[in-house]
Amino acid sequence: MISNFPPGLIMIIGALLIPFLPHIIRQIYMMILVLISTYSLTLGFGTHSAINLMGFDFILFQADSLTLPFAIIFHIAAALNVIYGAHEKHWKQHVSIMSYSGAAIAAVHAGDLFTLFIWWEATAFTSVFLILAGNTYRSYKSAFRYILIQVTSGMFLLAGAIVLLINDGSALLTKFDINSLYGQLIFIAFGIKAAFPLLNGWLQDSYPEASEIGTVALSTFTTKLAIFCFAKCFAGTELLIVIGAIMTFYPIFFAVIENDLRRVLTYSLNNQLGFMIVAIGIGTELAINGAVAHAFAHILYKGLLFMGMGAVLYRVGTCKASELGGLFKYMPITAVCTIIGAISISAFPLFSGFVAKSLIMSALGKEGLVLVYFMLLFASAGVLHHSGIKIPFFAFFAHESGIKTKEAPLNMIVAMIIASALCILIGIFPSTFYQILPYEINYQPYDFSHVVGQLQLLTFAAFAFICLWHFKIYPPELNSTVLNSDWVYRKMLPGVLIPLLKLVEKMNQKFEWILRISFTRTKLFLSDTMLKNKVFDREVGSDTLIVVQIFTVFLILIFIGQFFK
Amino acid sequence: MKILIKKFGKINSSVLLLCIIFLVLELIGHRHGETSIEDFTFFPAFFGFLSCIIIFKIGVSLRSFLMKDEDYYDK
Numbered sequence: 001m002i003s004n005f006p007p008g009l010i011m012i013i014g015a016l017l018i019p020f021l022p023h024i025i026r027q028i029y030m031m032i033l034v035l036i037s038t039y040s041l042t043l044g045f046g047t048h049s050a051i052n053l054m055g056f057d058f059i060l061f062q063a064d065s066l067t068l069p070f071a072i073i074f075h076i077a078a079a080l081n082v083i084y085g086a087h088e089k090h091w092k093q094h095v096s097i098m099s100y101s102g103a104a105i106a107a108v109h110a111g112d113l114f115t116l117f118i119w120w121e122a123t124a125f126t127s128v129f130l131i132l133a134g135n136t137y138r139s140y141k142s143a144f145r146y147i148l149i150q151v152t153s154g155m156f157l158l159a160g161a162i163v164l165l166i167n168d169g170s171a172l173l174t175k176f177d178i179n180s181l182y183g184q185l186i187f188i189a190f191g192i193k194a195a196f197p198l199l200n201g202w203l204q205d206s207y208p209e210a211s212e213i214g215t216v217a218l219s220t221f222t223t224k225l226a227i228f229c230f231a232k233c234f235a236g237t238e239l240l241i242v243i244g245a246i247m248t249f250y251p252i253f254f255a256v257i258e259n260d261l262r263r264v265l266t267y268s269l270n271n272q273l274g275f276m277i278v279a280i281g282i283g284t285e286l287a288i289n290g291a292v293a294h295a296f297a298h299i300l301y302k303g304l305l306f307m308g309m310g311a312v313l314y315r316v317g318t319c320k321a322s323e324l325g326g327l328f329k330y331m332p333i334t335a336v337c338t339i340i341g342a343i344s345i346s347a348f349p350l351f352s353g354f355v356a357k358s359l360i361m362s363a364l365g366k367e368g369l370v371l372v373y374f375m376l377l378f379a380s381a382g383v384l385h386h387s388g389i390k391i392p393f394f395a396f397f398a399h400e401s402g403i404k405t406k407e408a409p410l411n412m413i414v415a416m417i418i419a420s421a422l423c424i425l426i427g428i429f430p431s432t433f434y435q436i437l438p439y440e441i442n443y444q445p446y447d448f449s450h451v452v453g454q455l456q457l458l459t460f461a462a463f464a465f466i467c468l469w470h471f472k473i474y475p476p477e478l479n480s481t482v483l484n485s486d487w488v489y490r491k492m493l494p495g496v497l498i499p500l501l502k503l504v505e506k507m508n509q510k511f512e513w514i515l516r517i518s519f520t521r522t523k524l525f526l527s528d529t530m531l532k533n534k535v536f537d538r539e540v541g542s543d544t545l546i547v548v549q550i551f552t553v554f555l556i557l558i559f560i561g562q563f564f565k
Numbered sequence: 566m567k568i569l570i571k572k573f574g575k576i577n578s579s580v581l582l583l584c585i586i587f588l589v590l591e592l593i594g595h596r597h598g599e600t601s602i603e604d605f606t607f608f609p610a611f612f613g614f615l616s617c618i619i620i621f622k623i624g625v626s627l628r629s630f631l632m633k634d635e636d637y638y639d640k
Contacts, residue, residue, distance in 0.1 A: 366599075381620070452594065459580060461614065470573065480635055482632055
């Protein structure tokens with residue numbers, strides 16, 4: 001029985017016990033849950049568990065070469081989250097993180113759309129508590145917007161699943177055709193979670209409002225689950241190349257002007273997702289390997305960067321570039337780990353970003369997609385600018401902020417060091433890393449051209465930043481809100497809809513008033529006529545009036561009808 | 566050299582030094598890119614430098630209409 005247990009499910013069920021355990025034992029218990037869950041990964045590929053309910057086969061546990069890398073990294077991330085959050089004494093966030101990680105892992109192993117839908121919604125409902133844990137009025141409002149958007153995505157998925165079931169008689173999770181209705185519905189569902197352009201508002205809105213532990217967990221699962229689903233169902237869909245290229249491109253500019261460093265990281269997350277989406281759109285074996293490798297490496301370095309900023313937030317209470325600076329002397333280990341994350345995301349040789357991104361760039365070069373290639377190259381310079389330099393520079397160096405603090409708690413440091421070590425190890429031993437990818441690969445990222453080209457690109461981009469800063473061209477960071485696509489439903493729609501509703505209400509009042517007046521007048525007129533002409537020797541009652549008015553309306557309709565014959 | 570470090574700072578100067586080293590490296594070996602455009606000498610260096618400046622320029626110009634007060638949504 002236990003051998004057929006879907007990975008992740010044990011974490012969801014086990015999470016129910018967490019509130020009853022004392023603080024440190026709770027962390028050990030959570031680690032054991034993650035370890036037990038990893039056991040299911042040793043079972044090999046194939047369908048291991050399915051249940052029949054109401055005549056439908058729910059495939060709970062299906063493993064293949066694509067699920068394995070995602071399952072591995074999700075388990076690693078879950079374990080790192082347990083360590084990173086060990087200082088938190090209250091059980092609420094731990095329950096949320098454990099069940100959220102479990103739901104994401106279970107979703108990866110779903111074999112049909114309905115099982116996926118259940119876990120899809122489960123990730124939303126378990127993770128919203130992490131945003132609420134931000135414990136501010138802002139995070140409270142943001143959490144509601146977050147859950148609304150996530151549930152909308154789920155509804156699209158469910159609609160797509162139902163259409164597919166009616167059409168084909170099964171809802172297996174396989175490759176879908178984008179030209180079909182169900183394909184489009186599912187595409188939108190995945191697209192919302194993958195933060196496609198203009199559907200991305202929720203990401204930058206909610207993640208930075210979560211607690212310091214919560215953001216690290218959030219950054220790992222939801223969006224990468226969407227990437228997994230795209231790789232599974234829409235590999236080779238050309239539309240994804242266009243969408244992905246736009247995704248890599250436009251969050252850069254927002255990241256450059258954003259002041260909240262955790263929000264900068266969410267823009268950067270969005271931009272990194274673009275790289276993966278482009279690779280999935282290409283759909284060749286090399287490209288899919290690139291997308292998976294990038295997702296794997298990205299979870300580690302992005303988690304590391306969020307951990308660094310989380311540690312700063314935990315100690316200082318803010319993550320705003322305008323208020324931070326000069327923290328290196330107080331938090332040297334956090335700073336060094338954040339810099340390792342920054343170097344990794346910038347894709348410097350010998351770090352994880354380089355060995356993953358090279359696969360995607362090579363796939364683009366091989367397919368001859370020159371324009372997209374240069375858009376991604378431009379985005380790579382952008383990543384260095386906003387994540388590679390801006391994050392560590394404004395937090396730990398830049399100007400002296402006058403803040404005095406101390407190093408992050410030991411558990412945070414341990415988690416950051418492990419993540420840093422993994423970033424470096426992947427960068428140094430790419431061939432070992434490539435073995436877990438879905439397709440067999442014979443690729444060498446470290447050739448002279450790649451390394452020298454990348455180093456020139458990055459050092460000169462860094463040099464440009466240095467010149468801008470040194471010659472005081474770079475404007476100071478300001479406390480501000482940067483408008484994003486969530487502006488549409490946070491400002492524009494209420495701005496248009498509320499006056500519109502008020503107008504409708506006013507018109508309704510006017511209409512009622514006119515109706516009442518006309519009713520009374522008609523009644524008076526009829527009474528007068530009837531009494532005067534002695535049709536009836538009594539006053540007209542309301543019932544007569546209604547009958548007369550309905551009759552009049554019919555007469556008018558019949559009269560109008562004459563013209564349309 | 567000393568004047569440069571004094572004027573430009575230690576870290577900045579070392580980045581400049583790295584830039585020069587990577588340019589020289591290209592002259593020693595033969596670098597070729599994924600696309601033929603990239604094969605031009607020092608192409609990545611120019612591309613990286615210019616990209617960063619362009620990103621900065623566009624970012625700054627976007628400030629005027631994308632940047633609002635901190636309590637913009639709370640009003």
